[in-house]
Amino acid sequence: MSEAAQPAVIAIVGPTASGKSALALRVAQAMEAEIVGTDSMQAYRGMNIGTAKPNETDQRLVRHHMIDVWPVDQAVSVVEFRDRARQAIDDVRGRGATALVVGGSGLYVRAVLEKLDFPGTDADVRARWEARLSEVGAPALHDELHAIDPDAAQAIERNNGRRIVRALEVIELTGEPFVAHLPVPEDVYPVHRFGVHMDRDRLDSRIEDRVNVMWNDGFVDEVRRLEASGFRDAPTAAAALGYGPVLDFLAGECSEEQARQRTIDDTRKFARRQQRWFLRDERIEWNNHDDAGFVDAIVACAARL
Known part of the structure; x- marks a missing residue:
């Protein structure tokens, strides 16, 4: 068809x-x-x-x-x-x-x-944020994301460490808010x-x-x-x-x-x-x-x- x-x-x-x-x-x-x-x-x-x-x-x-x-x-x-x-x-x-x-x-x-x-990835940047996730846990890292990009934080569950890390990685790579980059x-x-x-x-x-x-x-x-x-x-x-x-x-x-x-x-x-x-x-x-x-x-x- x-x-x-x-x-x-x-x-x-x-x-x-x-x-x-x-x-x-x-x-x-x-x-x-x-x-x-x-x-x-x-x-x-x-x-x-x-x-x-x-x-x-x-x-x-x-x-x-x-x-x-x-x-x-x-x-x-x-x-x-x-x-x-x-x-x-x-x-x-x-x-x-x-x-x-x-x-x-x-x-x-x-x-x-x-x-x-979606933007590409950078192994070093991601590894740094993953280390931060291991250090403080997903809810605390979500709070850090909220301070940088409230709109992105609204779209991501507080316990979803993988998506929180990805949002922070994109923000660092692009210099723009994650949601604004869409x-x-x-x-x-x-x-x-x-x-x-x-x-x-x-x-x-x-x-x-x-x-x-x-x-x-x-x-x-x-x-x-x-x-x-x-x-x-x-x-x-x-x-x-x-x-x-x-x-x-x-x-x-x-x-x-x-x-x-x-x-x-x-x-x-x-x-x-x-x-x-x-x-x-x-x-x-x-x-x-x-x-x-x-x-x-x-x-x-x-x-x-």
Whole structure:
């Protein structure tokens, strides 16, 4: 199928726990569509409960891409993720179906959908920042990043040492803020963006409910199994929300209740950063999460594009 005849891409974005995945599933069932996730942690095998990975039933209902792609001990860059996700989008569109790109990370959504070239790397500069990471830990290094580039700090989880180091490396190499170094948006595909809006109190409540469900579903046991296979030393995957606090609990460094509460608090802070990132993007068409006409609006938009 020629590029001109291929369906446009639909993006569904918003903070964690806002209902993006459930919405995307309903949209995909209402039209000939497949879901391409941009949650980098769902692409790791075995990280199911903590990442709210689509279950087997949902994956049978609608074809999902970028799920269970890599082992947890593999370091995966944004560029590697971008290239694999674009392959999935190209495959979906090439078969005449609509690709629903779903995610809460503004950087990963932009990397997949836009012409976003990343600066090169310098081994010495990176080694210096990695040494600093080992010395002070990810949260303290995140504070240092925030002092230099608050916008970059908003886009990166406090426990994701690898991405914090990368941002600091880019800032040192370019002499510019990490986020400011990103180019003016230019889409790779014809795309329309929808955002899921939810007020803060409701979102906070849903985050707490989600974490409680994670615990009831066996999240601690999931992390225990991953730890037995070397997960604690995983360069990227171990930085996922919730996994660090549980690893601390398993190491006897905090109580299980403290780990659960830290997961709630960290997730709420991350959701704030997600909201601030997406609200800067004027291309996003926002709808309330409980808007009864949301699915129909997306389907109608896809039909027009």
